[in-house]
Structures are given as structure tokens and as C-alpha cells.
Amino acid sequence: MTDTPVVAPPKETTVHPPARRGNPWRPTPRGVALMTSIELRRRRPSTKGYVLYGILFAAVIAICILAAVLSTSDLSSTNLELVLIMVLGVGMLIAPSLSATSINGDSGEGVLAPLQMSHLTAGDIAFGKLIASWLVSVIALLALSPFLIYAFTKSGWHLDELAITLAAILFMVLAFTAVGLAWSAIAARAVASVSLAHLTTGFFAVGTLVLFAVAGTLVTDTKTVTEYYLDWETLTADEQKALDDAYATGDFSALDPADYQCTPQEWTTGLTHTDQIAWLLLANPIVTIGETAPIVDPETWREDGRAAPGAFAQMHSLVAGARLGPQDDEIDYEPYNECDQIFGTAAAEELSPEEQEAQWEADQAEYDAYQQELANLPRAPWLGLAVQAVLLVGSMLIVVRRLRVPYKKLRAGTRVA
Amino acid sequence: MTTTIEASVGVREAIVARGVARSFGSVRAVEDATLTVPAGSVTALIGPNGCGKTTLMLMLSGLLRPHGGDIAIAGHDPKTDAAAVRAAIGWMPDQLGSWDNMTCLQTLTLMGRAYRIPKDAARERGAELLARVHLEEFADRPSRVLSRGQKQRLSLARALVHDPQVLLLDEPANGLDPRSRVELRDLVRELAGEGRAVLISSHVLAELDEMVDDAVFMSKGRTLGDEAATMVAHARTRYRVDALDRDHLLEVLARFGIAAEPSDTGAILTIDSEDRAAEALAWMVNQGVRVHRFGPVGSALEQTYMAMNEERR
Ligand SMILES: Nc1ncnc2c1ncn2[C@@H]1O[C@H](COP(=O)(O)OP(=O)(O)OP(=O)(O)O)[C@@H](O)[C@H]1O
Numbered sequence: 001m002t003d004t005p006v007v008a009p010p011k012e013t014t015v016h017p018p019a020r021r022g023n024p025w026r027p028t029p030r031g032v033a034l035m036t037s038i039e040l041r042r043r044r045p046s047t048k049g050y051v052l053y054g055i056l057f058a059a060v061i062a063i064c065i066l067a068a069v070l071s072t073s074d075l076s077s078t079n080l081e082l083v084l085i086m087v088l089g090v091g092m093l094i095a096p097s098l099s100a101t102s103i104n105g106d107s108g109e110g111v112l113a114p115l116q117m118s119h120l121t122a123g124d125i126a127f128g129k130l131i132a133s134w135l136v137s138v139i140a141l142l143a144l145s146p147f148l149i150y151a152f153t154k155s156g157w158h159l160d161e162l163a164i165t166l167a168a169i170l171f172m173v174l175a176f177t178a179v180g181l182a183w184s185a186i187a188a189r190a191v192a193s194v195s196l197a198h199l200t201t202g203f204f205a206v207g208t209l210v211l212f213a214v215a216g217t218l219v220t221d222t223k224t225v226t227e228y229y230l231d232w233e234t235l236t237a238d239e240q241k242a243l244d245d246a247y248a249t250g251d252f253s254a255l256d257p258a259d260y261q262c263t264p265q266e267w268t269t270g271l272t273h274t275d276q277i278a279w280l281l282l283a284n285p286i287v288t289i290g291e292t293a294p295i296v297d298p299e300t301w302r303e304d305g306r307a308a309p310g311a312f313a314q315m316h317s318l319v320a321g322a323r324l325g326p327q328d329d330e331i332d333y334e335p336y337n338e339c340d341q342i343f344g345t346a347a348a349e350e351l352s353p354e355e356q357e358a359q360w361e362a363d364q365a366e367y368d369a370y371q372q373e374l375a376n377l378p379r380a381p382w383l384g385l386a387v388q389a390v391l392l393v394g395s396m397l398i399v400v401r402r403l404r405v406p407y408k409k410l411r412a413g414t415r416v417a
Numbered sequence: 418m419t420t421t422i423e424a425s426v427g428v429r430e431a432i433v434a435r436g437v438a439r440s441f442g443s444v445r446a447v448e449d450a451t452l453t454v455p456a457g458s459v460t461a462l463i464g465p466n467g468c469g470k471t472t473l474m475l476m477l478s479g480l481l482r483p484h485g486g487d488i489a490i491a492g493h494d495p496k497t498d499a500a501a502v503r504a505a506i507g508w509m510p511d512q513l514g515s516w517d518n519m520t521c522l523q524t525l526t527l528m529g530r531a532y533r534i535p536k537d538a539a540r541e542r543g544a545e546l547l548a549r550v551h552l553e554e555f556a557d558r559p560s561r562v563l564s565r566g567q568k569q570r571l572s573l574a575r576a577l578v579h580d581p582q583v584l585l586l587d588e589p590a591n592g593l594d595p596r597s598r599v600e601l602r603d604l605v606r607e608l609a610g611e612g613r614a615v616l617i618s619s620h621v622l623a624e625l626d627e628m629v630d631d632a633v634f635m636s637k638g639r640t641l642g643d644e645a646a647t648m649v650a651h652a653r654t655r656y657r658v659d660a661l662d663r664d665h666l667l668e669v670l671a672r673f674g675i676a677a678e679p680s681d682t683g684a685i686l687t688i689d690s691e692d693r694a695a696e697a698l699a700w701m702v703n704q705g706v707r708v709h710r711f712g713p714v715g716s717a718l719e720q721t722y723m724a725m726n727e728e729r730r
Pocket residue numbers: 410413414415416441444445446447464465466467468469470471472473511730
């Protein structure tokens with residue numbers, strides 16, 4: 001190097017960067033595109049990376065082929081649903097990992113400040129980094145696509161339904177990428193920002209369920225009911241025998257009401273108004289994804305050309321149960337009175353076996369109708385998607401604010417550059 | 418305040434700072450910095466470690482907001498027109514950072530495009546700048562393989578992509594080999610010759626001596642104004658004369674009543690101009706003094722720095 005002759009370059013290209021005024025921060029299409037391409041080039045994997053990705057992809061395809069050979073031809077949506085949850089899970093793991101070192105890492109390496117000096121605005125840098133990290137996550141998720149395609153062919157889902165659910169998943173991955181970026185703009189050190197990003201993801205995936213359980217105790221009405229039972233102790237041996245016989249035969253007419261006195265017993269029972277806290281469940285990303293899935297009717301799925309209700313359908317029913325809250329028969333629960341049972345209704349009319357049968361059938365029908373109502377309750381992904389949208393917008397606001405120069409305050413314990 | 422600065426600036430004063438201050442928590446990094454750098458000149462920023470040079474440059478570059486004072490860069494105020502300030506500045510940070518897996522040319526091209534220079538022009542300019550800092554053979558190699566000095570030169574090229582009118586160079590000579598230092602010196606002079614204002618910080622005072630027009634000394638967050646300038650001016654007038662026959666030299670000087678400090682090998686004279694220095698040398702030789710060395714006493718900046726006698730932080 002040192003023996004390079006000292007020669008002045010013959011001429012210089014004159015460049016005319018546009019003049020600037022004020023201190024703009026908004027993202028511009030050109031700036032975001034340039035920043036995205038810079039970030040993508042920086043994250044371009046090495047040859048080793050490509051080989052690894054290739055091996056992973058081949059393994060996934062091999063597993064799919066194996067599954068195709070071994071599997072029966074029955075429709076089953078559960079496989080697809082598990083793959084979708086896996087895609088969401090992997091996305092929620094890698095997206096924040098990629099973005100959570102993006103800003104404090106760059107600043108530590110000294111490559112952030114030169115960009116901030118350039119005509120790129122804070123918005124350009126923020127959104128360029130967001131899109132680049134997100135694209136990398138999406139490309140990584142593509143490795144799972146053979147699973148998805150294979151499971152889809154046997155799921156009874158329609159293509160447009162899959163597209164909607166996938167779009168929702170990718171949107172969530174975008175939101176959690178933004179969350180990672182925000183942490184990397186706030187925390188000085190990479191360890192801190194990465195763990196905070198994963199904690200945030202964990203809070204939404206698991207914390208909402210825990211909160212739901214805890215909040216359940218707050219919306220539980222306890223009420224004291226008084227029930228009446230025969231007091232066995234006060235009966236004479238004959239009376240006890242007569243009662244046993246009557247229970248065995250179902251014929252209580254021989255008993256004399258005057259001999260049998262019922263004594264009150266108090267119980268406290270709880271009634272949890274889950275309808276008031278079901279939104280906690282709906283804010284859970286996995287529930288949200290489940291809520292974007294098609295509705296499967298437990299009665300008519302065969303005629304509808306669908307697979308039997310799978311994981312998402314079950315989750316939808318559980319969540320629907322929570323959304324509807326306690327049913328009328330639970331609320332208007334009639335306290336039990338053994339004496340009324342023996343000497344009142346039961347004595348008056350006795351159910352024949354046919355009537356008994358009819359009664360059971362009616363109960364069953366009522367239960368089925370309730371199950372069907374749950375399964376067909378309109379899907380409710382909106383709350384979850386709204387939460388994600390708020391996370392996305394809020395995070396990006398933080399990131400843009402933190403990237404604006406001149407800095408008023410620096411991240412604690414860091415230097416500029 | 419702003420308007421008065423801008424009005425008095427005109428085109429000549431590319432960097433003006435008055436009473437600039439900034440603290441980090443309880444650390445008062447810069448307390449009171451005042452300096453002016455005219456276009457087409459090179460000013461050195463000199464001071465011990467931790468005296469606030471980098472912090473001052475960050476504020477001048479529009480990356481860090483001062484807590485007090487006024488700044489004008491090429492007539493723009495960073496309080497209201499931070500983007501214009503940044504656009505006018507080529508900043509070479511003290512921290513070496515480069516995009517590891519991109520080539521040198523790619524780095525400069527992308528940086529140029531970040532300044533909204535069209536792709537082809539940015540590429541061409543990148544190649545020229547690489548030639549200017551003698552990195553052309555590394556154009557297509559990833560920047561991670563560069564040595565420290567080469568990275569330093571790439572960083573200098575990066576500061577020049579958008580043809581800035583003001584250059585802030587934070588310890589650019591750090592890690593450069595002797596030849597590259599000489600080249601850097603020539604390059605800096607050349608850049609000033611093109612009408613740019615250059616503010617340069619360095620701890621190697623001897624080499625600043627030959628490239629700067631002016632020097633600003635800093636100590637504990639304050640710029641030392643006129644007294645330092647006087648000291649530099651004085652230091653520049655001191656000449657060292659070494660003669661084979663020291664006693665004869667001293668005797669001649671004493672005979673003609675010339676004030677001189679005797680040194681181990683000769684004497685130190687105070688001569689106020691280069692013309693006079695030439696005359697003095699001829700005169701001494703005429704007097705039969707066998708002068709074997711004659712020149713300014715070391716680095717004027719170094720003498721001043723040492724005389725300042727300030728502590729490091
Ligand atoms: N971000 C920061 N947070 C806290 N203190 C800081 C920060 N940046 C600088 N300082 C402190 O401010 C003072 C000035 O630092 P600065 O980097 O400007 O010194 P410098 O003159 O450039 O030193 P050097 O010659 O070693 O480069 C130092 O005491 C430093 O510790």
C-alpha cells in the first residue's frame with residue numbers, strides 16, 4: 001500500500017445533493033427503500049448460511065414426503081393448525097431476535113451515526129430496519145412452507161382462508177419485529193434488549209392466559225345457597241329402612257311427610273363472569289390467529305366438506321364459552337330441597353322409562369345446541385389485531401423519536417456514533 | 418442570538434461557535450467553547466484526553482444538542498436547521514465503524530445514495546474518493562479485511578462523499594503509517610485549498626504544525642482564547658541555532674547585544690519573520706560561526722501545549 005504513487009485524481013465527479021431545511025423525520029419511500037436494501041445487504045448470509053438453510057429446507061421436504069407416504073387419506077385440519085402455530089411461534093422467536101440488536105448494535109459498531117448524518121431521516125432508518133428484519137424473518141419462515149402446503153392439502157381449509165390466517169401471522173411477526181426494534185432503541189446493551197423483546201412476546205403468549213386466570217377470581221360472584229337435606233341422624237331405624245326402600249324402588253308414596261324433616265345446609269358457590277375478562281384471551285396472539293381460522297360446525301362439517309373440528313375449532317369453542325359467560329341455567333340455579341323432591345314433584349308424577357329417555361334426549365339436544373352456538377359464535381380476531389397494531393405503531397413512534405438527531409438525551413451509558 | 422450570529426457570519430466563517438456547553442449528567446463535558454473557522458482554512462482542536470473535543474465536534478455536526486451557546490455552520494443554525502447543518506458537514510468520527518460484509522466501493526456508493534446522489538454518480542465519486550485515499554485496490558474487497566489505517570482512510574473517504582463545505586475530522590491520523598500521515602496532511606491542505614473549512618483534532622502536534630492555519634486549545638471543557646494564540650505566535654518566532662563552535666556563537670551574539678537563550682549545542686533566538694531569519698543566518702555565517710543546524714524550535718503547538726501545563730482528566 002505504501003508504495004502507491006501519490007497521484008492526484010484527474011477530475012472529480014461533481015455531486016449535487018439536494019438542499020435541506022428544518023429537521024425532517026418522516027419516512028420517505030426512497031429513504032426507506034435504500035435503508036432496507038442496505039440492511040438486507042448487511043444481513044446477507046455467508047455461503048455457510050445458505051448451505052444450512054438448504055439442508056433445513058431439504059429436511060422439511062423429506063419429512064413432508066414421509067408423512068405423505070405414511071398418512072391416511074382422511075381430512076384433518078389439526079396438522080395444518082399445528083403448522084400455523086409453529087410458524088407463528090418461530091416467527092415470534094426470530095423476528096425480535098433479529099431486530100432487537102439492530103439499533104444499539106449499530107450504534108456500538110459506530111455505523112449508525114454516519115447514516116444519521118446523511119439525508120436519511122429517522123423515519124427512513126426506522127422503517128428500513130423494520131422492513132429488512134421482517135423480510136429476513138419471512139424468508140426464514142419460508143423454510144416451513146412445505147409443511148404448510150402439505151398440511152393444507154389435507155385440511156379442508158380453503159385457499160382464501162389460509163391466506164387470511166397467514167396474513168394475520170405475518171402482521172404479528174411485523175408487530176413483534178417493531179417491538180424488538182423499540183427495545184433496541186431504548187436499551188443500551190444487546191443482552192438487555194433481546195431479553196426484553198422476548199419477555200414482551202412471552203407476556204402476550206403466556207402472560208395473557210395467566211392474567212385471565214388471575215382476573216377470573218376478581219369477577220367471580222360468590223353466593224350462599226341454602227339447600228335442604230334429610231337429616232339421617234334424626235330418623236329412627238324403621239324410618240331409615242323405609243327411606244332406603246323408597247329410594248330403591250323410586251316409590252315414595254308410603255312415606256309419611258310428617259316423619260321426615262329436612263334441615264337447611266349452607267353452601268357458597270362461585271359464578272365466574274368470564275364474559276367480562278374474555279378480552280384478555282382475545283389479546284393472546286395464538287388465540288387471535290385461531291380466531292382468524294374458518295368456523296367448523298360440529299354438526300355439519302361433513303356436508304361442508306371440512307375436516308372434523310380441530311385444534312383451532314376447539315380453541316374457538318373454549319374462547320366462545322368464556323365470551324358468553326355463565327348461562328341462564330347456571331345463574332338461575334335452583335337450590336336443592338330433598339323433601340320437595342320426595343314429597344312434592346316426585347310423588348306427584350313418576351317418569352316412565354320413555355319419558356326418562358325423552359328427558360335425556362332433550363338435555364342432550366340442549367347441550368348440542370349450546371356447543372353449536374359456541375362453535376358458530378362469530379370470530380373475534382379484531383381485538384388481538386388491534387392490540388398488535390397499537391404495539392406496532394407505538395414501537396415505531398418510540399424508534400423514530402429515539403433516532404432523531406440532534407440527540408437531547410443519550411441512551412444511558414452510551415456515546416454517540 | 419441566532420440572528421446576530423448569522424448576520425455576522427457572512428460566507429467566510431464556515432464554523433462559528435460561541436459559549437457552547439453540554440453536560441452528561443454531572444459530567445460537564447464542554448463548559449464554554451468558542452471558536453471560528455473561516456472557509457478555506459484548517460484549524461486544529463487540541464487538548465488533553467477527555468477535555469471535550471469529541472463532544473464539541475458532535476455538537477458542531479448536529480448530532481448532539483448543546484445545553485447552551487450558539488452554533489452556526491455554513492450559516493445554518495442546528496437548533497432550527499439541523500438537517501442543513503448535517504448536509505453541509507463531512508464528519509469523520511473517532512470511532513471506526515464500517516459495514517463488515519460490504520466492499521469499500523459499495524460502502525461509499527450506498528453512503529452517496531444516502532445523500533440522495535444518483536446511483537451512477539455516487540459510484541463514480543466513490544471510486545474517485547477511493548483513489549484519493551489510495552484504497553483503489555481494495556475497492557472490491559469487504560471492508561472487514563481492511564487494516565486499522567485503511568479503515569481510517571475509508572472513513573475519511575466516507576466523510577467526503579457529498580462534497581461537504583465543512584469537514585470535522587476527529588483524530589484522523591490515528592493509526593496511519595508515516596507515509597499516509599504525510600498524504601493526509603497534503604489531502605487536508607488540498608481540501609482547504611478547495612475552499613472547505615476544516616476542523617481537525619489530533620494528539621500528534623508536530624504534524625498539525627505543518628497543516629493548520631490556526632489552533633484552538635481546549636482544557637477541561639473550555640477553549641482557551643487569546644492567551645493560547647499569543648503563546649503559539651510567540652513559539653513560532655523561536656529559532657534554534659546549533660554551531661560546531663558553540664562558544665564562538667555565544668560570544669558573537671553577546672558582542673552584538675543580541676538576546677539569546679544558550680542551549681546545550683547552541684542558542685535559541687527570537688526572530689519575528691522568515692525574511693529576518695534568512696538575514697540572521699547569513700549574518701551569523703559571515704561572522705564566522707560554523708552553523709550546522711538552523712530552524713524553528715520544534716513544534717509551536719507542542720511548546721504551547723506543554724506550556725499550558727494542564728492536567729489530563
Ligand atoms: N455519552 C457520554 N456520557 C457520559 N459522559 C460522557 C459522554 N461522552 C463524553 N463524556 C465525558 O465527557 C468528557 C469529554 O469527552 P470527549 O470524548 O469529548 O473527550 P475528548 O476530548 O474527545 O478526549 P480524547 O482526546 O480522549 O478523544 C469526558 O470526561 C467523557 O468521559
